[in-house]
Amino acid sequence: MYVIYQCYEHLATLTIPPAPYCTRATGLNLWVSGKSGPEKGAGMDKNMLAGLDGLPEQDKARMAAMIDHLQLRDSLRMYNSLVERCFNDCVDNFTRKTLQKQEETCVMRCAEKFLKHSMRVGMRFAELNSQAATQE
Amino acid sequence: MAANNPTGVDKEQAFGMAETEMEYRVELFNRLAQTCFNKCVDKRYKESELNMGENSCIDRCVSKYWQVNSMIGQLLSAGGRPPM
Numbered sequence: 001m002y003v004i005y006q007c008y009e010h011l012a013t014l015t016i017p018p019a020p021y022c023t024r025a026t027g028l029n030l031w032v033s034g035k036s037g038p039e040k041g042a043g044m045d046k047n048m049l050a051g052l053d054g055l056p057e058q059d060k061a062r063m064a065a066m067i068d069h070l071q072l073r074d075s076l077r078m079y080n081s082l083v084e085r086c087f088n089d090c091v092d093n094f095t096r097k098t099l100q101k102q103e104e105t106c107v108m109r110c111a112e113k114f115l116k117h118s119m120r121v122g123m124r125f126a127e128l129n130s131q132a133a134t135q136e
Numbered sequence: 137m138a139a140n141n142p143t144g145v146d147k148e149q150a151f152g153m154a155e156t157e158m159e160y161r162v163e164l165f166n167r168l169a170q171t172c173f174n175k176c177v178d179k180r181y182k183e184s185e186l187n188m189g190e191n192s193c194i195d196r197c198v199s200k201y202w203q204v205n206s207m208i209g210q211l212l213s214a215g216g217r218p219p220m
Contacts, residue, residue, distance in 0.1 A: 059147075066155055074162050081170070089179050112184040114173060117194060120186070121169045124198040132206075 078118070086110035164205065172197035 055063065090106035091099070099107070176193035177186070186194070 062151065063154070066151075066158065070158055070162055074166070077166070081166075089181070106181050109181040109184040113177060113181060113186060116184075116186050117173050117177060117190075118169050120191065120194050121172060121198055122165070124195055125165055125168065125202075128198070128202045 082111060082114055085114065168198060168201050171201065 086107045089110055091103050093100070093103070172194055176190050176197055178190075
């Protein structure tokens with residue numbers, strides 16, 4: 001559970017690149033790799049992504065850089081939208097400057113739920129993607 | 137597009153297309169995730185886990201969204217451009 005919060009601290013300090021478990025949560029990794037199960041191991045081998053195997057080194061590197069860029073942008077976008085979502089859903093009371101206990105709990109649950117949801121959607125998305133790819 | 141030994145221009149086009157396609161996929165994923173979250177998850181956040189009902193709803197939502205996406209894709213590629 002707390003892995004997820006570490007992920008957002010990571011993003012908050014803008015350490016680049018995001019840790020593997022963070023990018024996993026965005027699902028970009030999942031669809032690009034075509035995997036549908038939970039990720040094992042520390043990170044994603046860029047050469048496995050998007051069928052890069054056949055390309056010359058230079059092109060592989062360029063594609064890998066493109067993917068990195070997209071992943072980072074997507075992670076940051078997700079961060080912002082998650083904050084906005086949980087704020088809108090959980091915080092209504094402005095009689096105090098600091099969050100109340102119940103608001104804090106709500107925000108934690110909201111964030112965790114969304115991340116779990118996002119991972120599940122990512123799995124299904126990857127399945128559908130690879131189905132569609134084999135049908136073409 | 138020359139597959140084995142692309143010229144400079146072809147390659148650039150190919151990279152551009154690949155980037156555009158990837159951005160489209162990311163956007164699709166993000167919209168899908170947000171839409172299905174809005175439709176399936178109770179905003180009262182009683183717990184941090186997804187319950188069975190929410191899980192099924194999410195799976196079905198993703199499947200249906202995907203079908204809608206394909207339908208519209210086919211419609212746009214067959215029927216052509218929207219009227220100006």
